Amino acid sequence: MPRSTDSVGEFTREMLDRGNITLRSGIEHSVRVLQLHGVRHWYHREREAFIQTLKTALACAVAWEIAKRVIYHGHPQFHAVLAPVAVLITMQVTIYQTFRRGLQQVAAVLLGVIAALIIGRFVDLTWFTLSALVIVALMIGRTLRLGTQVNQVATTSLLVYSLGRGYGMERIYDTLVGAGVGIVANSLIAPPTYSDTAAKDLADLADDLAQLCRDVSKALSTKWSAADAKKWLERSRALKGDSADAEDIADQAEEAVRYHPRRSALESEVNRVDQAAICLSHVSSQLNSLLRGLSDLAKGARGLPATTEVPEALSILLLDVGRALNRFGRLQIPDRDSRQVLEELKVIITAAADHQLSAIEDMLPIGAYAVEKWSVHGSLLDEVRRMLYELDPVEGPHTLAIPEILAAPALSAST
Numbered sequence: 001m002p003r004s005t006d007s008v009g010e011f012t013r014e015m016l017d018r019g020n021i022t023l024r025s026g027i028e029h030s031v032r033v034l035q036l037h038g039v040r041h042w043y044h045r046e047r048e049a050f051i052q053t054l055k056t057a058l059a060c061a062v063a064w065e066i067a068k069r070v071i072y073h074g075h076p077q078f079h080a081v082l083a084p085v086a087v088l089i090t091m092q093v094t095i096y097q098t099f100r101r102g103l104q105q106v107a108a109v110l111l112g113v114i115a116a117l118i119i120g121r122f123v124d125l126t127w128f129t130l131s132a133l134v135i136v137a138l139m140i141g142r143t144l145r146l147g148t149q150v151n152q153v154a155t156t157s158l159l160v161y162s163l164g165r166g167y168g169m170e171r172i173y174d175t176l177v178g179a180g181v182g183i184v185a186n187s188l189i190a191p192p193t194y195s196d197t198a199a200k201d202l203a204d205l206a207d208d209l210a211q212l213c214r215d216v217s218k219a220l221s222t223k224w225s226a227a228d229a230k231k232w233l234e235r236s237r238a239l240k241g242d243s244a245d246a247e248d249i250a251d252q253a254e255e256a257v258r259y260h261p262r263r264s265a266l267e268s269e270v271n272r273v274d275q276a277a278i279c280l281s282h283v284s285s286q287l288n289s290l291l292r293g294l295s296d297l298a299k300g301a302r303g304l305p306a307t308t309e310v311p312e313a314l315s316i317l318l319l320d321v322g323r324a325l326n327r328f329g330r331l332q333i334p335d336r337d338s339r340q341v342l343e344e345l346k347v348i349i350t351a352a353a354d355h356q357l358s359a360i361e362d363m364l365p366i367g368a369y370a371v372e373k374w375s376v377h378g379s380l381l382d383e384v385r386r387m388l389y390e391l392d393p394v395e396g397p398h399t400l401a402i403p404e405i406l407a408a409p410a411l412s413a414s415t
Contacts, residue, residue, distance in 0.1 A: 048196040056091050059185035060084035063178045071173045082171065086178020089149075091186050098186040101149070102179035108149040109175040111140050112156025113168040120161050133157050195269045199332040202276050205242050206329025209284060212236060213322030216291070220315040224308050226298035233295050236288040243284035246277040268404060276332055276401035283325070283387050290383040297376055311377070313359030317384040320352040324391040331393075334403045342393060342402065349392045356385055 067083035090102040115137050123129045137157040141150035160168040212235055219228055300306030327345035331338055359381055389395075393402050 048200070055185055055189050056088070058189075059087045059091065059181050062185075063087045063181040066177050066181070067174060071170060071177070080174075082174040083178040083181075086175050087182040087185075090179045090182030095187050098183055101147075102183045104146045104149040105152060106175055106179050107144065108141060108146050108152035109156045109171055111144070112137055112153040113160050113172060115140065115153070116157040116160035117168060119157075125161060130158070130161070133161060195266060195273050196333075198273045199276070202246060202273065202280060203329040203332040205239070205246055205280050205284075206325045206332070208239055208242070209280070209287060210322040210325035210329065212239065213287065213318050213325060216294075217315045217318035217322060220310055220318065221312060224298075226295065226306070226308070229291065229295040229298045233288070233291045236284070236291045240284045240288050243281045246280055272400055272403060273332075275398045276328075279328075279390050279396075279398035279401050282390050283321075286383045286387045286390070287321075290380055293376060293380050293383070310380070311359065313355065314377075314380055314384065316355050317352065317359055317381075317388070320348055320355060321384060321387045321391070324348045324352070324388060328391050328393075328401075331402060338403070345391070345393055349388060349394070352388050356381075356388075359384075 061084075063083040063086065064080050067080035071083075072080050086105060089105055091098055115133065119129065119133055119136070134154045134157070137154035138150060141153040146153065156168075156171055160171065212232065216232055294310070295301075297310070298306060298308050324345060327341050327348065330341050331345070390398060393399060
């Protein structure tokens with residue numbers, strides 16, 4: 001028994017620690033963005049989230065007022081709270097998902113009410129009939145593929161079964177009001193494009209990758225160990241997971257404009273976000289490969305003696321990559337400083353080209369294990385050069401990741 005108590009206590013502490021870590025990392029990330037880009041650009045990044053949050057709050061208030069005055073007139077006001085709950089369930093990041101979730105929610109509630117009224121008419125409430133009702137309700141929801149609203153069928157059935165037929169009708173009205181308000185609000189009031197949200201996520205990912213590059217660059221120019229390399233690799237793998245999520249961002253952005261009133265005007269931005277997501281996914285993979293090489297070097301893998309000595313040129317190039325990532329991420333959310341940021345990115349890439357030439361000479365090993373070292377040094381150098389190529393806004397493979405309003409003048413000047 002004490003062991004069980006200790007396990008519960010350990011589990012609770014672990015959950016609290018995870019919550020604290022998540023909160024701390026979120027605060028640290030916001031502070032880092034403020035330090036890198038300033039308050040104005042930070043607000044520019046978060047503006048879409050603020051708008052959608054305010055819109056959701058307004059829709060909840062409208063649904064509550066409608067339910068209070070139309071459905072629950074003369075009843076205690078707290079009865080109307082289920083309408084705002086329906087709004088929160090209905091409103092999603094895209095118009096398409098909002099329509100889909102609204103229809104699923106209405107269908108789930110209707111089925112739950114019907115199931116409860118039919119079963120409740122013939123049997124009394126016991127633990128056995130309650131369990132049977134839940135089984136039937138869940139089977140109905142899953143058979144009709146109601147997605148995340150499957151549990152709504154069972155929840156509604158239990159509430160109607162216990163509170164009576166009158167509550168069933170109120171539950172239907174609540175859901176219709178909440179879903180209707182949610183669909184109208186999300187479709188007509190600042191419809192979410194999600195490309196803005198995707199751009200913010202990509203900008204955050206670029207900043208995180210840039211921070212890792214800067215940390216590694218700084219350590220390589222001083223002293224580092226196999227333990228440091230292991231930590232870098234762990235951070236890189238976590239960011240690689242984030243970049244895998246970025247691959248899905250393009251699909252979500254495409255879905256967001258499916259029923260958007262300005263679809264034709266937004267498609268170019270969706271394509272740009274897609275290119276930016278691919279670019280950062282490639283950079284993340286290349287950085288992960290480079291850090292794996294450093295880890296192997298420090299551990300003495302592949303028959304080489306363990307060493308943490310690497311040419312200084314690698315540190316300089318990694319710093320170039322970090323600076324380029326910082327500018328690339330900043331460009332994902334254009335503001336009045338973006339043209340200057342784009343020019344800075346071009347200057348960084350140009351300077352890095354000279355650094356690469358110097359690195360080729362500096363990273364040619366001599367002495368014992370020269371051939372083996374060159375295989376490692378060469379792969380490290382190649383990964384850095386590929387990252388810089390991915391981020392090149394002029395000659396790289398992802399020039400479409402640069403917003404058109406910034407890329408257009410450069411294209412016209414060249415023609």
